[in-house]
Amino acid sequence: MKAGVIGAGAWGTALAQLLASDGQDVALWALEPDVVGAINGVHENPLYLPSIPLSPSIRATGDMADMAACDLLLVVSPAQHLRSVVRQAPAGVPLLLCSKGIEAGTSLLMSQVAQQAQPTAPIAVLSGPTFAHEVARGLPTAITLACEDVSLGQRLAARIARPSFRPYLSDDVIGAEIGGAVKNVLAIACGVAEGAGLGLNARAALISRGFAEMTRFGLARGARAETLGGLSGLGDLVLTCSSTNSRNFSLGKGLGEGARAADLLSNRRTVAEGAHTAPVLRDAARAAGVEMPVVEAVCALLADAAPLGTVIDALLARPLRPE
Numbered sequence: 419m420k421a422g423v424i425g426a427g428a429w430g431t432a433l434a435q436l437l438a439s440d441g442q443d444v445a446l447w448a449l450e451p452d453v454v455g456a457i458n459g460v461h462e463n464p465l466y467l468p469s470i471p472l473s474p475s476i477r478a479t480g481d482m483a484d485m486a487a488c489d490l491l492l493v494v495s496p497a498q499h500l501r502s503v504v505r506q507a508p509a510g511v512p513l514l515l516c517s518k519g520i521e522a523g524t525s526l527l528m529s530q531v532a533q534q535a536q537p538t539a540p541i542a543v544l545s546g547p548t549f550a551h552e553v554a555r556g557l558p559t560a561i562t563l564a565c566e567d568v569s570l571g572q573r574l575a576a577r578i579a580r581p582s583f584r585p586y587l588s589d590d591v592i593g594a595e596i597g598g599a600v601k602n603v604l605a606i607a608c609g610v611a612e613g614a615g616l617g618l619n620a621r622a623a624l625i626s627r628g629f630a631e632m633t634r635f636g637l638a639r640g641a642r643a644e645t646l647g648g649l650s651g652l653g654d655l656v657l658t659c660s661s662t663n664s665r666n667f668s669l670g671k672g673l674g675e676g677a678r679a680a681d682l683l684s685n686r687r688t689v690a691e692g693a694h695t696a697p698v699l700r701d702a703a704r705a706a707g708v709e710m711p712v713v714e715a716v717c718a719l720l721a722d723a724a725p726l727g728t729v730i731d732a733l734l735a736r737p738l739r740p741e
């Protein structure tokens with residue numbers, strides 16, 4: 419039996435490369451026939467993970483039926499497509515969910531969506547500070563693997579751990595998912611600060627106050643504080659808020675430089691999950707009575723609802739309050 423990866427974007431391809439790094443066969447399902455052809459033909463994914471030579475042990479396919487030969491499936495589609503790809507996956511196989519986001523229309527986390535789409539599949543979540551191109555190059559990385567079934571979590575961790583890839587176990591699935599979803603929205607805010615030249619004090623303030631928002635929302639949804647303060651929460655927040663390697667940070671940088679969200683988002687091939695998560699998160703927070711002013715500000719900019727200066731001034735003019 420072999421592991422399979424569903425989704426051959428940057429992260430799915432990097433995870434397939436990680437799994438194949440000890441020589442084992444890996445099946446990789448890709449949506450685009452060009453990607454299937456390039457991976458099988460020249461062992462590269464020029465569309466989503468260029469300049470990384472891939473292991474010949476990775477076999478790409480466009481036919482989901484081929485994934486029935488796998489005893490573990492990593493699901494790595496964009497969050498808004500997770501329901502449709504999981505529905506097509508073979509039934510009953512353990513699913514390790516690697517997407518970060520909240521489903522629009524339902525406000526469900528990825529584990530909840532997957533449970534609806536594949537009711538008999540055991541489910542776990544993989545989330546943390548992991549730029550795909552670094553993992554694909556074998557650089558040292560630590561990540562949270564969350565699973566309510568502790569013994570399944572231990573087996574999955576042993577299965578995916580590699581000398582430079584270190585999963586830490588948790589049974590707090592909701593906490594791991596909320597960290598990964600919320601940090602993408604906060605990374606857009608930090609990108610705005612960069613693009614608008616607001617300085618590094620502003621970035622640190624956004625990371626800290628954004629983390630307070632993540633924690634308030636997470637606790638309201640049943641997450642544990644230590645999960646939010648771990649790799650999948652604070653760890654990923656720091657990574658994604660610090661580098662233009664992040665698509666979310668780069669999107670925010672463009673907004674901070676004065677571009678319109680619609681122009682930045684039109685015709686892009688890669689996903690900036692925070693743009694999809696932001697309005698869903700804002701509505702879920704409002705419904706739960708959780709204050710998330712940084713998330714509200716990002717939503718205003720994404721919707722082109724107010725000029726940048728007005729949004730920044732409104733954040734700074736909020737009533738003074740205890741930390």
Ligand SMILES: NC(=O)c1ccc[n+]([C@@H]2O[C@H](COP(=O)([O-])OP(=O)(O)OC[C@H]3O[C@@H](n4cnc5c(N)ncnc54)[C@H](O)[C@@H]3O)[C@@H](O)[C@H]2O)c1
Nearest residue numbers: 426427428429430449495496497499517518549550688689
């Ligand atoms: N790139 C990273 O470094 C990284 C790291 C950790 C987690 N993630 C998460 O992994 C998930 C996937 O991101 P990525 O970076 O691999 O993607 P990507 O931006 O590199 O590629 C886009 C992906 O979307 C897929 N896609 C487009 N339309 C689709 C459809 N209709 N149905 C199914 N799939 C469709 C494409 O086939 C491709 O796999 C996201 O939730 C992201 O937050 C990414």
Ligand SMILES: O=P(O)(O)OC[C@H](O)CO
Nearest residue numbers: 546547548549664665666
């Ligand atoms: O490029 P981003 O902003 O989607 O971030 C990628 C990963 O989620 C970082 O952990």
